Amino acid sequence: MMLSKKSAKVFFFGGTIVTFAMFLVMSFMTLTNEVPKRTHEENLSAEVIAGKKIWEENNCMGCHTIMGEGGYYAPELTKVYDRRGEGFIKAVLQSPVPWQPRGRKMVAYNMNDTDAANMIAFLKWVGEMDLNGFPPEPDYKSTKNNKK
Amino acid sequence: MKYKSQKIAYYFFALALLLLVLQIVYGFIMGFARVGYDGLHEFIPFNTARAVHTNLLVVWLLTGFMGAAYYIIPEEAEKELVSVKLAYVQLISLALVGVTAIVGYHFNYWEGRKFLEIPRPLDYLVVVNVLLFLGLILATLFKGKKRTTTAMVLTMGLVFAALLYLPGMIWFDNQTIDSFFRWWVVHLWVEGVWELILGGILAFLLIKLTGVDREVIEKWLYVIIGLTFISGIIGTGHHYYFIGTGKIWIILGGIFSALEPFAFLAMVFFTIGMYRKGEKKHPNKIALFWTVGTAVVSFLGAGMLGLAHTLPAVNRYTHGTLVTAMHGHLAFWGAYAMIVFAFISYVMPNLTGRKLYESRNGKLAFWLSNIGMFGMTAAFGVAGVAQVYLERKMGLEFGDVQKDIQVHFYVLIACATMFLTGVTYFIIEFLKYGKPNDEAIVEDNTVE
Numbered sequence: 145m146m147l148s149k150k151s152a153k154v155f156f157f158g159g160t161i162v163t164f165a166m167f168l169v170m171s172f173m174t175l176t177n178e179v180p181k182r183t184h185e186e187n188l189s190a191e192v193i194a195g196k197k198i199w200e201e202n203n204c205m206g207c208h209t210i211m212g213e214g215g216y217y218a219p220e221l222t223k224v225y226d227r228r229g230e231g232f233i234k235a236v237l238q239s240p241v242p243w244q245p246r247g248r249k250m251v252a253y254n255m256n257d258t259d260a261a262n263m264i265a266f267l268k269w270v271g272e273m274d275l276n277g278f279p280p281e282p283d284y285k286s287t288k289n290n291k292k
Numbered sequence: 293m294k295y296k297s298q299k300i301a302y303y304f305f306a307l308a309l310l311l312l313v314l315q316i317v318y319g320f321i322m323g324f325a326r327v328g329y330d331g332l333h334e335f336i337p338f339n340t341a342r343a344v345h346t347n348l349l350v351v352w353l354l355t356g357f358m359g360a361a362y363y364i365i366p367e368e369a370e371k372e373l374v375s376v377k378l379a380y381v382q383l384i385s386l387a388l389v390g391v392t393a394i395v396g397y398h399f400n401y402w403e404g405r406k407f408l409e410i411p412r413p414l415d416y417l418v419v420v421n422v423l424l425f426l427g428l429i430l431a432t433l434f435k436g437k438k439r440t441t442t443a444m445v446l447t448m449g450l451v452f453a454a455l456l457y458l459p460g461m462i463w464f465d466n467q468t469i470d471s472f473f474r475w476w477v478v479h480l481w482v483e484g485v486w487e488l489i490l491g492g493i494l495a496f497l498l499i500k501l502t503g504v505d506r507e508v509i510e511k512w513l514y515v516i517i518g519l520t521f522i523s524g525i526i527g528t529g530h531h532y533y534f535i536g537t538g539k540i541w542i543i544l545g546g547i548f549s550a551l552e553p554f555a556f557l558a559m560v561f562f563t564i565g566m567y568r569k570g571e572k573k574h575p576n577k578i579a580l581f582w583t584v585g586t587a588v589v590s591f592l593g594a595g596m597l598g599l600a601h602t603l604p605a606v607n608r609y610t611h612g613t614l615v616t617a618m619h620g621h622l623a624f625w626g627a628y629a630m631i632v633f634a635f636i637s638y639v640m641p642n643l644t645g646r647k648l649y650e651s652r653n654g655k656l657a658f659w660l661s662n663i664g665m666f667g668m669t670a671a672f673g674v675a676g677v678a679q680v681y682l683e684r685k686m687g688l689e690f691g692d693v694q695k696d697i698q699v700h701f702y703v704l705i706a707c708a709t710m711f712l713t714g715v716t717y718f719i720i721e722f723l724k725y726g727k728p729n730d731e732a733i734v735e736d737n738t739v740e
């Protein structure tokens with residue numbers, strides 16, 4: 145065989161170093177140029193950050209996805225603020241019994257007004273991000289649903 | 293086996309199999325919740341079951357890798373492990389941290405970051421544990437007589453995996469940046485450094501099972517892990533399409549991640565090629581089944597089912613749906629669960645001196661678990677594709693669509709039962725071998 149072990153080794157280390165260097169440069173540019181603009185970092189208020197804490201402490205991501213990441217058991221929440229509005233979400237979060245209009249149970253968080261407001265601020269902030277067109281607009285609208 | 297200290301591997305495998313059984317139990321809890329039987333909701337809501345299911349998966353796989361390393365490194369370095377006592381300490385503390393985390397998930401003690409739910413205080417204990425493990429491995433390797441490519445690749449994989457855990461421990465206020473670094477752990481693990489661990493174990497098994505010259509096997513090992521990193525590092529971009537990180541990833545992430553299957557394809561050619569080339573056939577056929585199976589199923593689950601949704605135009609629709617769960621199951625099973633099963637199948641006769649590899653149960657374990665897992669993958673896949681069309685194309689409500697696809701979860705549960713039967717046979721075989729003993733020590737286990 146023509147390929148020697150030594151050249152295979154160079155291929156591995158060389159390829160790794162080159163692509164890793166490219167990766168680091170792209171990551172740096174993303175974090176300094178793109179993310180602040182696309183996520184509207186200026187809108188990261190104390191409420192939004194408090195909302196993110198609640199999001200993490202309760203592992204909402206274990207049932208829901210946000211930006212397409214999480215569990216596949218419950219609705220995608222990236223655009224939920226647009227889709228349902230503040231009052232609806234507040235009712236969900238403050239429900240003392242598991243929220244389940246379609247039969248599948250959410251945890252009953254029974255949140256107080258502050259927590260619910262912070263959570264909503266977080267969801268609103270996420271909904272305003274520029275996500276390259278995710279989630280996609282459906283081609284058709286079902287007559288049965290109440291999406292906007 | 294050649295060195296007394298290699299016996300420690302057995303206890304890691306025993307723990308790994310125990311955690312696997314628990315993982316499957318939580319899988320069933322979710323499967324039943326999805327068809328409406330959610331009686332445990334009060335105590336084990338879906339997010340708890342999910343966190344336990346996926347974390348147990350990661351922990352048992354890592355436990356399996358550690359066991360493999362404790363067996364491979366002494367043999368490759370030609371030196372007893374530097375301290376067996378500390379290896380036991382490491383095993384027990386690993387089990388304790390793992391169990392604490394899992395129990396905590398039932399009491400809202402976690403961080404809602406998919407796959408990295410372990411709370412930070414426990415993260416520090418994980419770090420200490422892994423440092424102890426790496427210390428033992430590195431000390432043995434560097435005090436040993438030899439530093440083979442196989443041992444170095446395996447060790448590199450383990451060290452990099454530990455380093456990459458760190459970015460996942462930092463808190464960010466911005467959800468996008470949080471997610472950005474979460475992928476440094478999750479993606480760069482499974483599509484990067486874990487493939488070094490996989491490659492190292494695979495090379496070791498092929499050297500032992502086929503008797504092909506080490507130099508040839510290790511040369512191809514470099515090619516495979518080269519392909520892995522060249523495609524996989526920038527391939528991280530396939531998780532950066534839609535999380536607020538910019539267009540460059542749509543182009544480069546798309547191209548590079550579409551190249552990732554080549555590393556898995558190379559692994560198939562490598563494994564089958566070496567098997568054909570080996571003139572002597574090792575009598576442990578069952579180990580060979582699992583070894584070749586690893587290469588083939590990881591190519592299908594990770595390579596082909598990964599490719600199926602990695603292009604941005606497809607991923608925009610499938611992102612975060614059951615299509616991802618389809619791929620996640622077969623990829624983890626084929627690449628990482630099967631390599632641990634392959635290694636266990638290979639070492640048990642060596643550790644115990646009993647040669648039980650002719651048994652019917654061993655073959656049943658292989659076929660039932662694999663056919664079961666393919667069925668599960670198909671069930672997730674059909675449900676996922678239907679979900680994508682109904683929800684993302686037709687604009688139906690999430691909850692209404694879930695009712696339409698519920699039937700596929702009965703299929704999932706049926707196939708999962710078959711899968712579990714296979715795993716049960718595997719565990720029965722494992723138990724039949726009994727404990728490792730010093731009488732099993734021989735000069736060389738390579739095929740004569």
Ligand code: HEM
Nearest residue numbers: 482530549552594598599601602611612616620623624627
């Ligand atoms: C053994 C290797 C692999 C394993 C264990 C694996 C496992 C997984 C898992 C568990 C996820 C879900 C992650 C999450 O949402 O947090 C995922 C996502 C993904 N994987 Fe893999 N994978 C592997 C290889 C690959 C390869 C080679 C490709 C591409 C060719 C690929 C393409 C993808 C894509 C595009 C996603 C994102 C899905 C989404 O948008 O929801 N994977 N993988």
Ligand code: HEM
Nearest residue numbers: 215216217316319320322323616617620621624625629708
């Ligand atoms: C045998 C019984 C099993 C059942 C019934 C089962 C079922 C499930 C379910 C229902 C989910 C959650 C999907 C959702 O969010 O809705 C899940 C997630 C997951 N399971 Fe399993 N599972 C089983 C075994 C396994 C095995 C053996 C593995 C690994 C080899 C595995 C790996 C995973 C992974 C990686 C995820 C996360 C997927 C993602 O986030 O994309 N499961 N499983």
Ligand SMILES: [Fe+2]
Nearest residue numbers: 479483528530
């Ligand atoms: Fe990935």
